[in-house]
Amino acid sequence: MAPALAIANVNATSVTLGGLVQARRNATATPVNPSRWTMRPSDALDEIASIATVERDLPLFREGEHAENVFEVTSGTIRVFKLLPDGRRQIIGFVEAGDFLGLSFNDTYLYTAEAVTTAAVRRFPRRRMETLIDENPIIRRRLLAVTANELLTAQEQMVLLGRKTAKEKLCTFLLSLSRKAARRGLCDTRVSMPMGRADIADYLGLTIETVSRTITCLKTAGLIRLLDGHKIELTDLDTIAEMAEAA
Amino acid sequence: MAPALAIANVNATSVTLGGLVQARRNATATPVNPSRWTMRPSDALDEIASIATVERDLPLFREGEHAENVFEVTSGTIRVFKLLPDGRRQIIGFVEAGDFLGLSFNDTYLYTAEAVTTAAVRRFPRRRMETLIDENPIIRRRLLAVTANELLTAQEQMVLLGRKTAKEKLCTFLLSLSRKAARRGLCDTRVSMPMGRADIADYLGLTIETVSRTITCLKTAGLIRLLDGHKIELTDLDTIAEMAEAA
DNA sequence: CGAAGCCTTGACTACATTCAACAGGCGTGG
DNA sequence: CCACGCCTGTTGAATGTAGTCAAGGCTTCG
Known part of the structure; x- marks a missing residue:
């Protein structure tokens, strides 16, 4: 998986905001054409996407923060976890290229997401994402499938952890x-x-x-x-x- | 939570099919009016619902079976679990009145559902359910919320099991x-x-x-x-x- | 070259499991 | 009616798997 070009583009014009190195995408000047680099076809999500990178060990977002964006990882690995008050940590999963993050349907993020390796993500404003879900059946089905898959994974992980x-x-x-x-x-x-x-x-x-x-x-x-x-x-x-x- | 009337109706005209005591609802003769007995308002789902009861310790459906229906529990408690080949069991959750079951977005059920206590359920054919999801934004948002909540619960359970x-x-x-x-x-x-x-x-x-x-x-x-x-x-x-x- | 971080290994401990026995409730049948 | 078996839950003792504490090796990097 090598959206190396995209990352290079971002870094060239990036601004750091916490752990997030970000670049508002200039839709006409440097159109993202992910299909050239991955299996994924370009889709309606491109319309509302901006791209960013997160450096190793830095957070993409934290549990409890106001959930303003939804993310799709395009390269690298991100760990998603929850903490107990005394610091014990349970990693919910490792999120990689093609996976979505922060689909909480909730006002706040339910977990923290940190980069395991420097990672590139597509970022979608939640508001616009929700509109898109209501209007676009294809996007909707895709996100529904992603969510269902997440549930399946979660349930298999419960078997692993418990038994x-x-x-x-x-x-x-x-x-x-x-x-x-x-x-x-x-x-x-x-x-x-x-x-x-x-x-x-x-x-x-x-x-x-x-x-x-x-x-x-x-x-x-x-x-x-x-x-x-x-x-x-x-x-x-x-x-x-x-x-x-x-x- | 007392859909006792509904249960009584079902039992009076019921047929046993495996663990499932079921009665195809006669929409005009005995309209289900759940709002009289629960907080839930009647909704578009009523249109495609039939009702049934499951006896204690009997399965509503099994992991791997072709998923033909989606269920909503209206009374009683149902355990949802997965098994390892050697018989070890992990219960994913206990499902009670108001909760949905079998929302797999998959062709087969991903887990087994068994009655802890005799339980009453509303049953929806998956095909018609999917159509309804596409057409009815209210139903859609409700099911999305249900699924999101299931994910949250699953993640919290992972913390419990692992840490x-x-x-x-x-x-x-x-x-x-x-x-x-x-x-x-x-x-x-x-x-x-x-x-x-x-x-x-x-x-x-x-x-x-x-x-x-x-x-x-x-x-x-x-x-x-x-x-x-x-x-x-x-x-x-x-x-x-x-x-x-x-x- | 030294310091830091990550991984590995060892010895000991502890929490939960396993194996086993027993108590109480409940339904069935003598 | 009581006796019996069955099932569920409780308790005890011994065991074991994974955790804790501690030390040392290896790599990485300034």
Whole structure:
């Protein structure tokens, strides 16, 4: 996924606002033509979109803030999480190119979104987004599908968090990385894993130590190999898939 | 919440089909007038609704089945869950009067729905439901709101499952019972808890023993009292609320 | 080269699970 | 009517999985 041009454009004329490096898009001068760089066709959303980048570890928005925008990630990875008062963190999900963020139908954001890697997003004002949803059946169905998919993912994550062992959790996680990669036409056995151990731990409801130990265990069993550059090779995807549902 | 009349009507002319006792509604002869019995005004959904009851412990539908209908619960409680191949169960939620079920936007149901108590539901054919969503902005916004709320609940449940202790889980659960009761105008300190320990355990990601022990602990601490008829008194709601987020 | 951050590993602990026994309620049938 | 079995819930003791605390290795980067 390489909207590199778009990012370059943004950065060239960008203004930093908190964690958000943003550039109001000049619709005529530098029209965004995402279809050249991704599978996604240009759509009615382009009409109301502006683009921006978020630097590593900086927030795109925070839980409780007034929800003014909806976002679509075009490159990079973003972590979405909720915090307990004492600082415990539960990562709800990792959001990547093609995924939407902040579709709360609520006045405030329900979670915090932070960049795992520097990320590029399309930004849509919520007001105009809502109008568009009412008027445009295609956009509507697409967002409905996105939301439904989010619900499905959330429910599967509940099964993972409530009923799976550490090893099953890790294998499920690796499998989902593989599936995501495959869905975007990448190799499903050499996948990128840009998030750190702490992020994985907070996503799977474990500690960094347990994540590390379990990864070592899978490595020793010959199921995976750690590669440079936050990459991981899934040597035995079948066994990983089996272990994802039964220890 | 007493759609007792409606239930009586159904039972009088009902046919059993699996777990589902159903009666095709005769729109002119016995018009459903839910507004007399609940807060909900009659709506466009009435046009395509039929009503049915599900007996205790019987399924309304199963995960993987072709999703032909969408349901709205009008009385009783339904548990929604997913199973792992080896039988481990994660309850996604308890669905009560006013809640919707089976809004999958998918061809098959993503989870199983079983009656905790005998329950009454309104049933809508998915096809006609989809048409209605496209045509009727009011219905659409309502279902969008329902879905968004489901997502919020799911995300909060992830925090619970991934990051809370047994005591915090139980307190959060009790608090949610109280909130639900309050929302429908019932007493928020003497609430009904129709599900058994096994259901609670599978909802909170615990075992029945841990649920039982934790309840005993809360009882000993003077925060709750168990009453007859699956009722529970929340003696100290404030402390319960505190303990829901920090041990 | 040194400092910082991330990851790994080890030893010990603790929370929740497992295994087991038992109590109480309820319906059925003798 | 009581006896019995069944089911649900409670309690106890032992176990185990993952957490906590602590130290050390490795990479990265100034």
